[in-house]
Amino acid sequence: MAIHTLYPAERGNLRLSFEYFPPKSDDMEAQLFDTVAALSVFDPAFVTVTYGAGGSTKARSLTAVQRMINDEGFANTAAHLTCVGATKAEVDAVVDEFINKGVRHFVVLRGDPQGGIGARYEPFPGGYENAAALVAAIRAKGDFEISVSAYPEKHPESPDVAADIDTLKRKVDNGATRALTQFFFDNNDFERYLERVRRAGINIPVVPGIMPINNLAGITKFAGLCGAKVPEAIVTRLIHLDESPEERVKEATHIAAEQIVDLARRGLRDFHLYTMNRSPLVAAVCDLVGFERMAPAAAQSRSAGAAA
Structure with a gap:
């Protein structure tokens, strides 16, 4: 099994964010x-809150974002936005509503087709045609942080990686300041992708998205829909542990920790973890890697300061 814990000197200025x-x-x-x-x-650098297609979770997203900022002390909470199922005026109104709630960071996505993943995407009549157009509209409103998506294994609708990188460059040219990747499990895929991104003149941070595996069957199905793959080596490590939940969680913790440690040793300093709104596995991964925990008093002061 690979070394999965960073030495103190290696941890340096590593930063976490959670979705x-x-x-x-x-x-x-x-x-x-x-x-x-x-x-x-x-002590995550920021947290993000997703947003359903066509505003299907608008009210709940607004409430969660507001509570993150005002009650939980996460001033840099990022609100997801999509182009799907809404006119430009409707999307703009949501953007303004988030801004009025204190949001200064957006995660801008095109969104899945209204017919579901695998269906043909068609821009909504009178809506933003893609994420690059929505990035430009938000950038015109002010000096916000704008994160966008990136796909180390190619978006399933893109004809090739070059087209994918052209799409990312348009988003950056329109004002994106960070890319958060789709989850992946092969760090060599990510490194090859990042090299091509840099050769294309894209210099914003490209933050690897890390998905600890709570459920192998579920993540394998989801990966297939997203154009990602679960390497056979990982399947082999987990598939025989369905009837041994404690061992399965331990092995899943090691897999995610090994991935982060290897990326850190390749020079990556930022990591975006997909939590699925569950803490045990994510916390175990962070502990195994060696991310420091804040003292309880410091953690409590974050919320107390927000509530003051």
Whole structure:
């Protein structure tokens, strides 16, 4: 098994960010903010809150973002936005609503086709045609942080990686300041992609998206829809552990930690973790890598300062 813990001197200025999704019920809301509290001890540089296609989670996203900023102390909470299922005026109104809630960081995505992943994408009548156009509209409103998506294994709708990188460059030319990648499991794929991105003259941070594997069957199906792959070596390590949940979690922790450590040793300093609104596996990964936990008093002061 690979070395999966960084030495103190290697940890340097590593930074974490976490993705959450808005809750659909009171019970899910409690779980979300229990997770936020549990992971806040790792002092993330920012957190993001997703947004359903066509504004399907608009109210819940707004509420979650507002609570993140005002109650949980995450001033740099990023609100996701998509172009799907809304006119430009409707999207602009949502942007303004987020800004009025204190948002200064957006994650701008085109969004999945209204017919679902795999369906043909068609811009909404009178809407923004793609993420690059929405980036330009938000940039025109002010000096915001704007993160966008990137795909180390190519977006499933792109004809090739070169086209994918051209799309990323248009977003950067229109004002994007950071790219957050789709999850991947082969660091060589990411390194090859990053080399091509840099050769294309794209110099913004490209932050690897890390997905700890809570459920092998679920992540394999999701990866297939997203154009990502789960290497056979990872499948082999997990597939026989379905009936041994403690061992499965331990092995999944090692897999994600090994990926982060290897990327850090290749020079990456920022990591974006997809939490699925669950803290145990993500926290175990962060601990195994060697990310420092804030003292309880410091973590509590973040929320107290927000509430003041």
